[in-house]
Structure formats: structure tokens, C-alpha cells
Amino acid sequence: MLDGKNLVLAVPTSSGKTLVSEICMLKAILERKVKAVYLVPLKSLAREKYDEFRKYEKLGILTAMSVGDYDSPGAKLSDADILVLTTERADSLICHKPEWIDDIGVVVVDEVHLVNDPSRGPTLEMVIAKITQMLPNIQLIALSATIPNAEDIAAWLKAELVRSSWRPVPLSEGVLFESKIRFSNGSSRPIRHARGEELADLVCDTLDENGQVLVFVSSRRSAVSVANRTVPIVRPYISRSSMETISQASGRIAGGPSAPEASKVLAKMMQAGVAFHHAGLTGPERTTVEDCFKGNLLKVIVATPTLAAGINLPARRVVIRDYRRYEEERGNQPIPVLEYKQMAGRAGRPKYDQYGEAVLVARTEEEYDFLMDHYVSSEPEEIRSKLASESAIRFHLLSSIAGEMTHNREEIDRLMDGTFFSYQFNRWEIDHYISSALDFLEEGRLVGRSKNDELYATGLGERAAKLYIDPETAILFRDALSEVEAFHPLGMLHLICSTPDQPLTHASQAETEDCEVFIGDHEGEFIVDISEQMDDYEEYPRFLAQVKTARMLNDWISERTERSITEDYDVGMGDVHRYIEAADWLIHAASEVARVTGRSQLIPSLHALQVRVKNGVLPELLELVGLRGVGRVRGRMLFNHGLRTLSDLYRAPVEEIARVPAIGLTIAESIKHQLGFETSDAGDKVPATSERDDQSASAQTLLEEFEDEDS
Numbered sequence: 001m002l003d004g005k006n007l008v009l010a011v012p013t014s015s016g017k018t019l020v021s022e023i024c025m026l027k028a029i030l031e032r033k034v035k036a037v038y039l040v041p042l043k044s045l046a047r048e049k050y051d052e053f054r055k056y057e058k059l060g061i062l063t064a065m066s067v068g069d070y071d072s073p074g075a076k077l078s079d080a081d082i083l084v085l086t087t088e089r090a091d092s093l094i095c096h097k098p099e100w101i102d103d104i105g106v107v108v109v110d111e112v113h114l115v116n117d118p119s120r121g122p123t124l125e126m127v128i129a130k131i132t133q134m135l136p137n138i139q140l141i142a143l144s145a146t147i148p149n150a151e152d153i154a155a156w157l158k159a160e161l162v163r164s165s166w167r168p169v170p171l172s173e174g175v176l177f178e179s180k181i182r183f184s185n186g187s188s189r190p191i192r193h194a195r196g197e198e199l200a201d202l203v204c205d206t207l208d209e210n211g212q213v214l215v216f217v218s219s220r221r222s223a224v225s226v227a228n229r230t231v232p233i234v235r236p237y238i239s240r241s242s243m244e245t246i247s248q249a250s251g252r253i254a255g256g257p258s259a260p261e262a263s264k265v266l267a268k269m270m271q272a273g274v275a276f277h278h279a280g281l282t283g284p285e286r287t288t289v290e291d292c293f294k295g296n297l298l299k300v301i302v303a304t305p306t307l308a309a310g311i312n313l314p315a316r317r318v319v320i321r322d323y324r325r326y327e328e329e330r331g332n333q334p335i336p337v338l339e340y341k342q343m344a345g346r347a348g349r350p351k352y353d354q355y356g357e358a359v360l361v362a363r364t365e366e367e368y369d370f371l372m373d374h375y376v377s378s379e380p381e382e383i384r385s386k387l388a389s390e391s392a393i394r395f396h397l398l399s400s401i402a403g404e405m406t407h408n409r410e411e412i413d414r415l416m417d418g419t420f421f422s423y424q425f426n427r428w429e430i431d432h433y434i435s436s437a438l439d440f441l442e443e444g445r446l447v448g449r450s451k452n453d454e455l456y457a458t459g460l461g462e463r464a465a466k467l468y469i470d471p472e473t474a475i476l477f478r479d480a481l482s483e484v485e486a487f488h489p490l491g492m493l494h495l496i497c498s499t500p501d502q503p504l505t506h507a508s509q510a511e512t513e514d515c516e517v518f519i520g521d522h523e524g525e526f527i528v529d530i531s532e533q534m535d536d537y538e539e540y541p542r543f544l545a546q547v548k549t550a551r552m553l554n555d556w557i558s559e560r561t562e563r564s565i566t567e568d569y570d571v572g573m574g575d576v577h578r579y580i581e582a583a584d585w586l587i588h589a590a591s592e593v594a595r596v597t598g599r600s601q602l603i604p605s606l607h608a609l610q611v612r613v614k615n616g617v618l619p620e621l622l623e624l625v626g627l628r629g630v631g632r633v634r635g636r637m638l639f640n641h642g643l644r645t646l647s648d649l650y651r652a653p654v655e656e657i658a659r660v661p662a663i664g665l666t667i668a669e670s671i672k673h674q675l676g677f678e679t680s681d682a683g684d685k686v687p688a689t690s691e692r693d694d695q696s697a698s699a700q701t702l703l704e705e706f707e708d709e710d711s
């Protein structure tokens with residue numbers, strides 16, 4: 001390790017793999033004056049590592065973290081010695097080619113088994129291939145607890161393999177069946193069956209012994225509903241003083257009347273000692289939940305697999321409630337053993353517990369046998385490259401050409417030689433994907449050829465790569481926008497929903513007719529020619545999903561409440577915001593495409609639509625929501641009270657503004673302050689971002705008032 005060799009560590013969960021990588025990073029930074037990159041798959045994990053590495057600040061070693069939005073090259077990253085990055089962020093940074101990239105001397109790939117993940121694995125493989133091609137002399141350290149074919153990973157990375165089965169804290173894995181957890185080592189533990197649900201029994205049993213529980217479920221919707229059901233069970237275990245401390249912490253995430261429903265529900269649940277955790281949480285929500293759990297204030301977290309890998313939490317018991325997950329076209333499928341082992345590995349972490357337990361729940365004897373054989377007593381599956389995918393290859397070829405990493409087929413082939421795919425299979429098996437991706441990019445005019453036959457990215461190609469959008473999205477935008485002079489918002493939202501980058505909500509059989517009526521009523525508003533899709537039997541369900549999602553977004557910008565949208569469209573709480581965030585980003589991307597394709601005249605209306613989508617407002621509120629601390633709820637209140645423009649607000653006395661429901665003095669003063677008036681200090685206290693972040697007491701009281709009115 002200290003000789004700078006490449007290493008693969010295949011060692012159990014919680015055994016301290018991070019520490020090994022830290023030693024390598026420190027040695028390289030101190031002796032060779034290079035930078036170290038620490039790659040992680042999850043935002044929560046990035047934050048945990050970032051917090052941990054900051055202890056080296058006293059040695060003058062700086063750590064920076066970047067996980068967020070894709071488009072801008074990080075500024076402070078240039079000063080840092082250790083960069084903690086999510087895989088996608090690293091990929092996008094490589095495309096921006098910051099000058100410090102040559103300073104990288106060590107790359108740690110945490111949770112390297114992610115290569116096996118169909119949606120994110122290809123990016124990880126390509127990031128590693130790109131980095132090793134650019135910087136052939138770096139030291140690579142790959143970490144994972146769950147790779148049976150670690151030899152393959154080691155051979156791919158030209159690394160030495162270190163394998164061990166030592167785990168510092170014992171972990172027992174078992175299955176609960178007929179009020180007894182039976183562990184793989186033959187021992188068992190009775191669980192008092194006092195409630196209707198096994199999960200409740202397991203939670204009480206752990207809480208009675210002063211432990212904390214982490215429950216894994218398969219969807220965001222279940223995370224919220226299971227957490228909600230757990231509230232009455234956990235509440236009696238929370239002391240009054242804990243409740244007050246949590247209340248202060250959770251107040252920070254639920255402030256402001258325009259806060260998403262899910263944030264309000266989360267804050268309320270937390271006061272009973274329970275939280276849900278999924279990828280839809282905002283950064284502050286995630287950290288608050290994790291910190292409260294680490295501080296033993298929260299007793300139970302119900303999470304999707306977003307907490308499954310790498311994280312250190314004080315969970316003495318992990319309950320894997322769902323071992324099946326819904327997959328499009330395949331229905332409910334058992335999750336991979338690898339994923340189960342990762343979840344199980346969150347129990348019993350050295351910092352927090354002396355032992356850990358991972359429990360699955362069986363209802364029948366057959367199920368018990370299946371869970372025991374298939375999960376508890378099984379080895380994880382072998383890792384296999386998932387790069388053989390048309391869309392992945394297309395995406396990464398464009399970025400390698402735009403990043404001037406490859407200029408011709410030979411260089412592309414050499415880059416692809418560095419992937420796990422080429423190691424595991426034969427590169428020629430993806431040659432046809434490469435050829436067809438190149439054809440696609442050239443035909444779509446994202447890539448061109450110079451006189452000496454060198455490949456280069458066109459203006460649009462370069463933009464698409466930097467925006468980190470699917471090449472197909474860029475082409476769709478360019479073609480659609482080249483034809484329209486003006487657009488109806490619904491048409492634009494539908495265009496957004498027609499791209500592969502927008503998540504969609506599925507339209508059920510029962511919704512089909514309603515959807516068709518809607519299409520008939522709005523036929524003239526679509527930008528995309530829908531006649532073909534309507535006749536394509538295979539594409540029809542996707543087409544309906546696109547229309548349904550566009551319609552939902554259209555309701556959002558027509559100021560329908562989040563709660564009624566959630567009910568009408570049968571989507572999970574918090575999901576609405578997932579669609580909104582993606583659409584917000586894609587409208588931004590569309591306006592960038594308009595800019596580089598000579599359609600700048602569309603930018604103002606695209607920009608207005610983006611603000612409407614971000615805030616969920618009708619056009620008449622656009623001016624008001626430009627103010628800090630004013631979102632859809634306060635904007636509407638002001639408007640309905642006759643304060644419709646910034647000049648109305650400019651003229652109105654602060655007391656009058658403060659009297660408007662949901663406003664209050666703090667916000668009123670902030671508004672005046674923003675309009676250039678000298679006010680007391682209060683005006684500065686409103687956070688810079690949005691109404692969602694507001695914490696003022698007046699807003700809190702008025703929130704309840706407003707909620708009644710809302711419902």
C-alpha cells in the first residue's frame with residue numbers, strides 16, 4: 001500500500017477500509033504533494049467521509065466535497081487536497097477539464113461493486129477508464145465488502161487483492177418467523193408478538209434494550225408510510241427533553257408555508273423519534289435526520305437503499321422489510337443478495353455498538369426457507385459490467401469527444417479498453433454499440449469530423465456534454481425548438497417529458513381514458529408531433545406516462561396544492577418534487593440548447609416557465625416569487641391582498657404587508673429591505689434561498705392556520 005501500488009480491498013462491512021485509504025491519501029498528499037480523489041456512490045456517504053476527513057485540517061490538509069448540480073466546475077476544489085465526489089459529479093468534472101486534474105495522484109473508489117448497477121455502473125466504469133487514461137500513473141484503491149469475484153476487479157485495475165473475512169463487531173443475520181429470530185449460526189431469539197405487525201415487534205424489542213433501528217423498504221412511498229405507522233410505537237420512548245431538541249432541529253427543515261408536504265410531514269414525525277430517508281430529501285433534511293439518529297435522538301429511520309452502502313449509523317438492528325422491489329416490465333423482483341448484504345452491514349458499527357443484527361421477516365415456512373437460503377446463507381452475486389447499453393455508450397462517447405479525450409476511433413477503442421467490460425468480456429462485443437453511437441452522434445450533429453477526419457463536438461454537442469444530459473435530449477430540444485415561434489406551457493412540459501432525462505409517473509389502465517380525453521382537449525398545444533406515438537402500440541404506455549407527467553407539472557404551475565396533486569395522480573409524497581426538480585433542470589437545459597442553436601428569442605419564455613416550475617405559480621406571481629422568502633403560498637397571499645407587483649410592495653407600509661396572512665413582520669421587513677429600504681436587522685435574517693428555508697415564528701403559527709384553509 002505504502003509503495004503506491006493499486007489495491008483492491010475485499011473486506012467485510014465496518015472493518016475500517018476507509019482508514020486504509022486515508023493512510024494512502026495522506027502519504028501521497030504529504031510526500032508527493034498531489035491531490036486525492038475519494039469517489040462515492042451516495043450523497044450521504046460523501047458527507048460522512050467529508051466530515052471525517054476534515055479532521056486532517058489541523059495538518060493543513062484540506063478536504064472539499066462536491067455532489068451537487070452538474071454544470072459548474074467547482075471553484076474551491078482547486079484548493080483542496082482531498083476531493084470527495086459522487087461518481088456522476090466526477091464524470092462531469094472530467095468533462096470540464098479543470099486545470100488541477102493533472103495534480104491527482106490517488107483515486108479511491110469506495111463501494112466499487114457499484115460497477116454492477118445497471119443504471120450507475122456504466123458511469124463508474126467510464127470514470128475509472130477516463131481517469132486511468134488521462135493519468136496512467138495514479139494509485140487506485142478500490143474498496144468493497146461484497147465482491148465474490150474481487151480477482152476480476154483486481155485484474156482489471158492492475159491491482160493487488162487483499163481479502164479478509166474479519167469484522168470487528170459481530171453481525172448476526174437471521175429471519176423472523178413465528179415470533180422468533182433464527183440466526184444463521186443456529187441460535188435464536190424470541191420476539192414478543194404484542195402488536196399486529198412484526199416490524200412493530202422488532203422495533204419495540206430493540207428500543208426496550210436501548211438500541212436503535214434502521215428499516216429498509218423498497219420505495220419512497222413505503223418509507224413515508226412505514227415511518228408514519230411506526231410513530232405511535234416509538235413516541236413513548238422519547239423523553240420530553242429529547243423532543244425539544246429534535247423540535248429545534250426539525251424546525252429548520254419544515255419552515256415556510258411553501259415547504260413541500262414531505263418536509264412538513266418529516267419534521268412532524270421526527271418529534272416522535274422517527275424519520276424516513278430517501279433520495280428525495282434535500283441536503284439539510286438528510287443531514288438533520290442522520291445527525292439526530294447519530295445523536296440517539298431519533299430511534300428509528302425507515303430508508304430506501306439510499307442508506308444501504310458504506311454509512312456508519314448507530315443501528316444495532318437493521319430490518320430489511322422489503323426484499324422485493326418493483327421493476328418496470330418485470331414486476332416485483334427479489335433484490336440482489338449483494339444489496340441485502342450491504343443493508344445488513346449497516347448494523348453493528350464499531351463506533352456505536354458491540355454487536356449488530358440484521359433481520360428479514362417471513363410470513364410462511366416456505367418464505368422462511370427461501371430467505372434463509374437465498375439471502376442469509378448466500379454469497380453475493382458476481383460483479384458484471386453493465387456497460388453494454390446503447391444509451392450509456394452514446395452518452396460517454398459524446399463526453400469523451402467533447403472533453404477532447406478522444407479524436408478518432410482508435411482513441412475511442414483505447415479508452416474502452418480501460419473499462420471493466422473490456423476486461424470481463426471482449427471489447428468487440430460492444431463494438432457495434434460504439435459504431436452505432438458514433439453514427440447517432442454524427443447524424444444528430446452533436447459530433448462532426450474535421451478535414452483530417454478527426455472527431456470533434458459541435459457547439460450543441462459540447463453543451464449537451466457539459467449540461468450532462470442525454471444526447472437524445474439535446475437533439476429532441478434542438479429539433480422541436482427550431483420549429484416553434486411561441487409555445488404553450490403544456491406543450492413545453494410535454495416536450496420535457498418526452499426526453500429520456502425526465503422521470504415519469506406511470507399511467508394506469510384506469511387512467512387511460514381520462515388521459516385520452518385530456519389529449520383530445522389539448523391537441524393544439526403539443527410541440528412534439530404526437531400522432532405517430534398515438535398509433536404505436538408498443539410506445540403507447542410511455543406516451544401516456546409522458547402526457548400524465550406533463551399534465552401533473554401543468555397542474556403544479558397552475559397553483560394546485562401539492563397534496564391534491566399527490567392524491568389525484570396517485571404518486572408518493574415527495575415524488576412531485578422529484579418531477580419538478582428534473583423538469584426545472586431540463587427547462588434550463590432547453591434554454592441553453594436554444595442559445596447555442598440560434599433560437600435565443602425563446603429564452604425569456606423558457607426562463608419564465610422555469611421560474612413557474614421551480615415555484616409552482618401562475619405567471620401573475622412571477623414578479624413576487626423573485627423575492628427571497630416568498631414562494632407560492634406567500635406570493636398568492638400578497639397578490640390576493642392587492643399587493644401584486646414589486647411597486648405595490650414598494651409603496652405599501654411595512655405594517656400592511658405584515659398583516660397579510662402567512663407574512664408577518666420578519667418577512668415584511670425582509671421584503672422592504674430587498675426593495676432597497678433601510679429596515680431593522682430583521683430584514684437580513686431571512687435566508688437567501690427561498691421561502692422553504694424560512695424559520696420565522698410568525699410563519700410557523702400562520703402555517704397551521706393556512707393548512708386548514710388549504711385542506
Ligand SMILES: Nc1ncnc2c1ncn2[C@@H]1O[C@H](COP(=O)(O)OP(=O)(O)OP(=O)(O)O)[C@@H](O)[C@H]1O
Binds near residue numbers: 012144145310311351
Ligand atoms: N482501527 C480502528 N479502530 C477503531 N475504530 C476503527 C478502526 N478502523 C475503523 N474504525 C471505525 O470503524 C467504523 C467503520 O469503518 P469504515 O466506515 O471504514 O468501514 P468499511 O470497511 O468502509 O465498511 P463498509 O463496507 O460498510 O463501508 C468507522 O466508524 C471507523 O471510524
Ligand SMILES: [Mg+2]
Binds near residue numbers: 017018110143310311
Ligand atoms: Mg466503507
